[in-house]
Amino acid sequence: MRRRPQPIPARDADVGKALRALDTDELRAFISEMLERLDSEARGPIEDALLRRAVARGGHRPAAPSPDVVDEVIEFAKAARRVGYAEPMEVDEYLRRGVTASLAGEHVTARRILEALLLPIAEAEIDLGQHEMVEEMLSVDLYDCVGRYLLAVYLETPTKGRVDAILTAIDKVNGIGVLVEPVRAMEEALGEALPERDAFLDAWIKRLESSSRGEGAWESGHDGWLRAAIEAREGAEGLARLAHATKSPQTVRAWCHAVAEAGDWKKAFLAYEEAVTLAGAGLWNGEFLDGVALAASKLGRKDATKRLEAAWLGAPSLVRLLRWLVAEDANAAVIRKRATAAMAATPTKSRRLLAFLHMIVGDLPSAASALKSAPGLGWSNDEHPGHLLFPVFVWTLARGTPNGVSAAMVELLKQTPRSLLESHLESMDPSAMLSTPTVLDVLERADVRSRVTPNDRATAVDAMRIAASNRTDGVTGEKRRRHYQHAATLVASCVEADPGSVAWLETLRTRTSRFPAYQEALRAALRGRRGNLGMESFTYGE
Structure with a gap:
């Protein structure tokens, strides 16, 4: 898949200014002109969003499709079922007629159109040429289509029969693969609360409770619907x-998040504390421990740092380690003391985290040993030490500000890792989130560079060369051309870190001479090109 280039911030600002410079009529004319230039695949989603926005603002109602159009859609669906196939672009167009009917408030028409197409597609009676998911073939928003279909069923069905009707409708479209929380999907389609919402929710909850699976680590679709319905009805x-x-961990998490989002941090502290016990040690335990630490921080509790330590010990990760190491604005001596305590507590066997701790306490040879023994393949694995240690060594050996490819690598140490909790709370006030330092922040505050000896420098260079050689042999041996640039970047970083690496470089070049693509990548890296140097393989965090 072709990677879309990232926008340039300066141009983004210019575009924003240009939009503000146009008056309403000029902007309308510009949008109309641009839409005319787009093909149907690109134009469709934009027009869909435009119609939804106009209807939501209450100033527009599109014209509903005529009965002739409805008959045309139904005949198209029948023909497609007979041959077992339909062109995705035609299906897109007809589904959009159903969406338009829904936006126009003609829900009977919307149901007839959407039902005619969605049901046979869900039952695999109509193939769109997809390999796996239907979404990959259509430009229309299938989630929106399903939500509007369910809304039409809801509005057409008498109050007493709505629960059965919605469950039946969901079962009919289940094969499409669009995950839907029914009540939310219907209300998003309607743009407001459902009529007779409370009565429906009461009946909906009662039905789902009767079929709920109960306790367990993973919730079923019905369990998720029940959780969402109870939250909507009772908060x-x-x-x-x-x-x-x-x-259920998912329900426990939803409860804690609802309390946190309400801003009552005393209740949130108690909820997250209880969640640790309720859900037990598992996938979500770290998130609940993070929540306890977050609430403690918001409340200004004296044990806030202890709570950060508990999160690190209970669910070891780089994010939690970084937070605890620098908590309370710790100085270099305190950071090293905490790192020593972290190794003594042995909460993790992660070679990557242990090697990082060795760097903090000044034991560079132990960290180098972890890098030297790391396999040449598997750098995409979170636990591979290379994607953290290699940039750390590059920074450690740099005299002043790194240049060339080394500069790009050190930039990675300036990224702030994020936890699951922060991803969920990203819509809240940033002050509600736990403060997370970067790897570079911790290295600098621990005063790591100043304690590196000449022997340490030699040890680090040796470890980097071995890691770069192993990576090169791994990707060339398996002919993984997409990763040649990454391996070449490692090699170039070794040369930049130590001019004495030239002889080693020539040996490696000779050994890989039968891989011209790798040789080209190596030449580009050695020129210090700051473009695509394969740095996407470097990641760290959760």
């Missing part, structure tokens, strides 16, 4: 009741 109190009844 955080209902989620608390359900969390205690089921001990």
Whole structure:
């Protein structure tokens, strides 16, 4: 897949200024002109979004499709079922007629159109040429289509029969593969709360409770619907009741997040503390421990740092380690003391994290040993030490500000890792999130560079050369051309770090002479080109 270039911030600002410079009529004319230039695949989603926005603002109602159009769609669907195939572009166009009917408030028409197409596609009676998911063949928003279909069923069905009707409708479109939380999907399509919402939610909850699977690590689709419905009907109190009844980690998480989003940090602290016990040690435990630490921080509790330490010990990760090491604005001596304590507690066997701790306490040879023994393949694995240690060594050996490819590598150490909790709370006030330092922040505050000896420098260079050689042999041996640039970047970084690496470089060049693509990547890296140097293979964080 062709990678879309990232926007240039300066141009983004210019575009924003240009949009503000146009008056309403000029902007409308410009948009109309640009839409005319787009093909149907690109134009469709933009027009869909435009129509939805106009209807949501209350100033526009599109014209509903005529009965002739409805008949045309139904005949098209029948023909497609007979031959077992339909052109995706035609299906896109007809589904958009159903969306338009829904936006126009003609829900009977919308149901007839959407039902005619969605059901046979879900039942695999109509193939669109997809390999796996239907979404990959269509430009229309299938989630929106399914939501509008369910809304039409809801509005057409008498109150007493709505629960059965919605469950039946969901079952009919289930094969499309679009995950839908029914009530939310319907309300998003309608743009407001459903009519007779509370009565439906009461009946919906009662039905789902009767079929709920109960306790367990993973919730079913019905369990997820039940959780969402109880949250919509009863809020955080209902989620608390359900969390205690089921001990489902997803429900416990939803309860904690609902309390945190309400901004009551005393209740959030208690909820997250209880969540650690309720859900037990597992995939979500670290997130709940993070929540305890976050609430402690927001409340200004004296044990806030202890809570950060507990999160690191209970669910070791680089993010949690970084937070705890520098908590309370720790100085170099305190950071080293905490790192020593972290190794003594042995909460993790991760070679990557242990090697980083060795760097903090000044034991560079142990960190170098981890890098030297790392395999040449598998750098995309979070636990591979290379994608953290190699940039750390590059920074450690640099005299002043790194240049060339080394500069790009050190930039990675300036990225702030993020936790699952922060991803969920990203829409909240940033001050609500735990402060997370970068790797470079911790290295600098621990005063790592100043304690590196000449012997340490030689040891680090040797480890980098071995890692670069192993990476080169791994990717060339398996002919993984997409990673040649990454391996070449490692090699170039070794040369930049130590001019004495030239002889080693020539040996490596000779050994890889039968790989012209790799040789070209190496030449580019050695020129210090700051373009695509394969740095996407370097990641660290959760």
